[in-house]
Amino acid sequence: MSQQVLIKARDLSVHYALSGGKIFGPKPVVKAVEGVNLDIAKGSFFGLVGESGSGKTTLGRACLKAAPISRGTIEFSDGEVQYELTTIDKKQLKDFRTRSQLIFQDPYAALSPRMTVRDIIAEPLEVMGLTSSREETDERVREVAAKCRLNLEHLRRFPHAFSGGQRQRISIARALVSRPQFIVADESVAALDVSIQADVLNLLKEIQLEMGLTFLFISHDLSVVAHVCDHVAVMYLGRLVESAPTRQLFSQPRHPYTKALLSAIPSLDPDDRGKMQKLEGEIPSPTNPPPGCKFQTRCPHAIDICRRDEPKLVHSAEGHEVACHRWQELLN
Amino acid sequence: MTRLLDVENLTLQFDTDEGRITAVDNVSFTLEAGEIMGLVGESGSGKSVTAKSVMKLNPSNAHYGPETKIILHLDSGPVDIMSLQQSKDLQVVRGGAISMIFQEPMASFAPAITIGDQMVEQLMIHTDMGKKRSKELSIEMLDRVGISDPSTRFGQYAFELSGGMRQRAMIAMALSTKPKLLIADEPTTALDVTIQAQVIDLMKDLVTEFGMGIIFITHDLGVIAQTADKVAVMYLGRLVEQGLVRDVIRTPAHPYTKGLLAALPSLDDLDAPLVAIPGDIPSPLERPGGCVFNTRCSDNLGARCGAEVPTESLLSSQHNVACHLYSEEAIK
Known part of the structure; x- marks a missing residue:
């Protein structure tokens, strides 16, 4: 595909140091994300799946520079600007923040109970100084509210x-109001009933x-x-184990x-x-990962090499990458 | 099969600051020994309250309707739950003849008491076993639910166990008193799919072995399809449809059941659009008159649905639905 790449991560790692360990010895480290290469094409709906503890939220946050990046690079280029997130300066970061947004999982915890809906949606505009007058702010809020099917009456009420x-x-309206290019939706529908x-x-x-947005959709x-994504990446214990176009991933x-x-x-x-x-x-536990392939402890096909060497993500078909020593043998 | 539970005309109202609300409205169902009944519905539909009524486990502002009849058939003879007033009398039922598993096992174990002490405590209350025998049985139960190294786990606290293991410990604890009826309130919702599959298998095995009845509360129709024998669909306090799991899932009759199934993303057809049920579940303070679903129903027949409460129509010997579309006049 000759599509433009919006987020390009290379050898991306996020490590958190834990307290404890020996006084003079090295502190134990949680490798939440380890050596991930990720390309998110502009305008795509990119899915990231995995069990809890697989590092999907951390990876999503790293793409927004909201997690400490220990190693590797992330490049953000939306056609207008190009930022390297690991070395970005303050002024650029401010601009990057208007171009990328996050939607949280729990809509009950994410909205301040003391602000009206209008103020909640307008807050990013005011904080980032994107509008010059109250009229302009109101105009932007109304426009984005209409898009998210909220009417004027709703804007006057409180979240409760x-x-x-x-x-x-x-x-969603609040995330959209700064007209971002890139949105990370972290388990955004997990707390909702199926009908909603x-x-x-x-x-x-x-x-x-x-709006031609790019989504990183994190879900379990x-x-x-x-149903919603064009491309899906599967994570396990901080590593990407497979990445493919949705149809391909689900059929093969x-x-x-x-x-x-x-x-x-x-x-x-x-x-x-x-x-089943x-x-x-x-x-x-990510503090004590197994040697070799991280999945070997639960894998029904694990052999010696799996317990020794960690497999690399390799090309297996058009747009389809997999990190397994035995994927070719297991094809049939 | 032998009858285990009869619930007839269960009506439950709560006094709140805003007035009296109806949480459960004229619900009737039966359960045989060794049978799993799924109770499905959106949040706020009254499924948990219905199940808890079976052991009268509702707060003091709850009012049961005068027609309510709940009979639990034990080996020693039928017990009329509604006639039990003192919590002393109810103790035979709560935790003894009926056990419950909750959604969030972390919140249901006391954090400062070891798992083992909690298991022993309830065995000493509900059975005439001594401390030593209780401990042996608890460890045996932990082993049965697939917890490795049960005697170590016995001495650990809830926070030391992983999510799936906590849920297993919860199941072990609930089953150690050999209850006749198990109420499982969203037991797998907080778990990852791979762990969910393990827990579902475990529960099915235990039903076959212990021959108890289970009321399985969930909002996930997939889980129901894989576990339950029959299913009851609830909406805003009413049972709108009930029948054998095959009948209800293959040939849903009520527009709400159809809506729930259409809203589920299916893996067999990725192109099928997701159809949401329009609107939100109304607040119990603003219960619609007539059929409770009429405000969101796409097959609304007009005045009749808004005015008249639909009665149950029998579609087959074990499949019934409460909807005007299936009333005798409508079929004519």
């Missing part, structure tokens, strides 16, 4: 008067197509990701972990019972 789905629409979830997903998709729910998963994840989704067909491919055990 709204249901979960409406609150999430307010969060569909509505919010449709809205996100609509906005993305209309594969069926949601399958290559990594044993992706296969297990897909088969663990409860099917709606009552006659499918017992067909079971994965034993749980995700290991």
Whole structure:
């Protein structure tokens, strides 16, 4: 694909030092994200999936320069500007903040109960100094509110008067008001009921197509990701294990972990019972990861090489990359 | 099969500062021993309150309707739950004949008491076992639910266990008193899919072995399809449809059930649009008259749905629906 790349991460690592350990010895380190290479094409809806503790939120935050980057580079280029996030200066960072936004998981915690919806949506404009007059601010707020299906009456109320789905629409409106290029949506529909979830997903998709935005959509729910994303990357214990266009990933998963994840989704067909491919055990602690392939402790196909060497992400088909020693053997 | 539980005309109201609200409205269902009944609905539909009523575990501002009848059939004879007034009488039922598993196991274990002490405590209250025998049984139960090294885990605190392990410990604790009825309130919602699959399998195995009945509360229809024998769909305090799991999921009758199924992202057809149910679930303070679903229903018949409460129509011997579309006049 000759598409323009908006976010380009190379060998990206985020390590957190823990307290404890020996007094003079090295502190234990959590490698939340380790050696990730990621290309997010401009205008794409990029999905990032994995279990809790896999580092997907940290990776999302690193792309916004909201997590401490220990190693590697992230390049952001939207056609107008080009920033290297690891060496960005204060003035550029301020500009970068208007171009990238985050939508949180819990719409109940993300909105201040003491501000009206209008003030909540207008806050980014005022803080970033993007508008020069109150009229202009109001104009921008009304415009973005209409896009998120909030009416003028809603703008005067406080968040407590709204249901979960409406609150999430307010969060989306606030993220959109600075006219960003790049939005990280971290588990944005996980707290919503299915009937409302569909509505919010449709809205996100609509906005993305209309405004040409790029989304990094973080979720643990594969069926949601399958429906909205064009490209999906799977994370396990801080590493990318597989990355492919959505259709390809769901029809021909290559990594044993992706296969297990897909088969663990409860099917709606009552006659499918017992067909789930079971994965034993749980995700290991990131403070004490296993040697070799990080998935070897739960992988049904693990052999000696898996316990010794860590597999690299390799090209397996057009746009499809997988990090497994045995993916070729396991094809059939 | 032997009858385990009869719930007839359960009506439950709560006194709140804003007035009296109806949480459960004339709900009837039955459960056989060894049967898993799924209770599905959006948040706020009254599914948890319904299940808790079976052990009268609702706060003091709760008022049960005069027609409410809940009979639990034990080996020693039927128990009329509604006639039990003192918490002393209810102790036989709570934790003894009926156990409950909650969504968030971290919040349900006392943080400063070891898992083992909590398990022993409830066994000493509900059975005539001594301390030594209780400890042996607790460790045996921890082993049964697949916790490795159970005697070490027995002496640990809840925070030392991972999410999946905590939920297993919770299940072990709930089952150690050999209850006749298990109420599982969203037991897998907080878990990752791979762990969810393990927990579902475990619960199914235990049902076969112990022969108890389970009320499985969830909002995930996929989980229901994989576990339950029959399913009851709730909306705003009313049962709108109930039947065998195959019938309800393959041939849903109520517009709400159809809406829930259409809103689910399916992995079989990635192009299918996600259809949201329009609007939000109304607040219990503003319960619509007539059919409670009429404000969001796409098949609204007009005046009748807004005025008249639909009665149950039988679609087949075990599948019934409360909707005017299926009333005798409408079919004519």
